[in-house]
Amino acid sequence: MKKVTKSPYKISKTPPPNWPSEDQWKEIDKKLDKKPASKTLPSNAGPVERTKHELCAQFIKYRRHEDISQRELAQRLGVTDSRVSEILNYNHDRFTIDKLLELLCRIRPEVKIKVA
Template sequence: MKKATKRPYKISKTPPPGWPTEDQWKEIDKKLEKKPASKALPSDAGPVERTKHELCAQFIKYRRQEDINQRELAQRLGVTDSRVSEILHYHHGRFTIDKLLELLAKIRPEVKIRVA
């Protein structure tokens, strides 16, 4: 017979104040399972990948500042919704730095790029 190991922590039946309930977590999981996952930047990423990643982050900042959805952003950029999804989730493999800069200039004409 296996001996039960004691956990070094307690599992609460109720979430702390302000945290989602179990039902809310289930609803969040349900919504997220249909969405594409954002791609993480690998620790060994080269300068091109890092630059693309930074450019994609600018689109996310813009979208939040303007409080617009993905479809509205696609309309402003003049591209399809699926292309914007790729940008917003850091799936930038099909984009060149030039293309990302061209798109970014449509929504942020004052953008300046600095090479460090």
């Protein structure tokens, strides 16, 4: 018969102060369910993927700096909301570096690219 050992971890039945309520967690889950997942950059990503990833990050920085919605960014870029969503979530497979750079220049004409 196996001996059952007691866990070294204490499990609290009360949440920490300022922890969301169960209803708040459900609301958070609903909101996150509707959002597309952001694509992460794999550790073995090549130079093209890394460049596209960095270009997408520039759109996110611009949006935050300007404090605009995704729809407003789409209007400024002259593309659909779904295309902007792909950029903002790093789903850049359908974009070339040229296209991302062209779009970025529409909102940041002074952008400079450094190739290392």
